[in-house]
Amino acid sequence: MANFMEFNVDATDSLHLNVENVYRVGLKANDPTDANVMFYYNVASASGTNVWACEVTLASAISQKQANDLEALVRRVNKQPGGIVKAADVLGVSLFLATAAPFAVANTAQPS
Amino acid sequence: MQNGIIVPLSGAFIAGAIGPAATDTQLDISAMTFVLNGTPSLPATGGSGTGAVATVTISGGAKTATTLTFSAGTGYKVGDVLTIAGNTTNFTGSIVLTVTEEDLLGDETEGYINAPGAGGFWNCVLPPETGDSFNILYISQIESDHERLWKITITGGSSGNHNDVAVCFNRAMVQAAQRPMQDITVSGLPAGVAVSSVVLS
Numbered sequence: 017m018a019n020f021m022e023f024n025v026d027a028t029d030s031l032h033l034n035v036e037n038v039y040r041v042g043l044k045a046n047d048p049t050d051a052n053v054m055f056y057y058n059v060a061s062a063s064g065t066n067v068w069a070c071e072v073t074l075a076s077a078i079s080q081k082q083a084n085d086l087e088a089l090v091r092r093v094n095k096q097p098g099g100i101v102k103a104a105d106v107l108g109v110s111l112f113l114a115t116a117a118p119f120a121v122a123n124t125a126q127p128s
Numbered sequence: 129m130q131n132g133i134i135v136p137l138s139g140a141f142i143a144g145a146i147g148p149a150a151t152d153t154q155l156d157i158s159a160m161t162f163v164l165n166g167t168p169s170l171p172a173t174g175g176s177g178t179g180a181v182a183t184v185t186i187s188g189g190a191k192t193a194t195t196l197t198f199s200a201g202t203g204y205k206v207g208d209v210l211t212i213a214g215n216t217t218n219f220t221g222s223i224v225l226t227v228t229e230e231d232l233l234g235d236e237t238e239g240y241i242n243a244p245g246a247g248g249f250w251n252c253v254l255p256p257e258t259g260d261s262f263n264i265l266y267i268s269q270i271e272s273d274h275e276r277l278w279k280i281t282i283t284g285g286s287s288g289n290h291n292d293v294a295v296c297f298n299r300a301m302v303q304a305a306q307r308p309m310q311d312i313t314v315s316g317l318p319a320g321v322a323v324s325s326v327v328l329s
Binding site for chain 1: 252272295
């Protein structure tokens, strides 16, 4: 069963990202803070070594520490089949997803 | 075993013509009597939906070339029997249509988003965006070497309800992903929003 991370879209609603195969979470930019957070997936590859990631865009920037804490949440939920963790536990309840294109999934470069 | 997400569709008619009556067996013109070539717009009665108006194209000086083109309507289902009564100017009697999957947007009464097979998984819901007039959303599905997108086309989407639409599909996706023995039906769409079609790209 899938494991999800729940992100608030506003004060009452949320969207979920399947994080079952996520092995790393990091800021997209090599900066102290960024609103774009990368979730890297360990996905079986039929050929080559594709790296899949979901870019989660938040309404405002978070720190490297918060990204690390999100990764810790991912590891925790992945020990609970069918579990859901709340990103708000790290980000706070008032940090929402961006209103436009909050999720973007793509084949991407290996994280450095 | 495999489960999925059931998406009730709007039951609207396609924009294309249905017929001609001579070869399209879903059109019954046995009770129709030709009077004059023309393209009258006439209401369709019967069936489980509402709002469908048929433009009846009568040409060639006979009833056999008759075709129907419907305004969308809503709520129609496969197997519905609709009657278009004659206007006396172009034909008398009636035309009877038995609705098939191909007559409806989405080609069916409900869409089905089945859980991906081994090695794949639903990833997230991509909410409707302004570039698509807020009338298309996706469920992202990752498989080995590629991403596949379930494209869900809606009517009635707007900047004011696009998150609400996404939340409904998100709820169904999460439940279906966590209940592998159970199909989950999308529900709670905002007022005025209906799903036209579901396709896997």
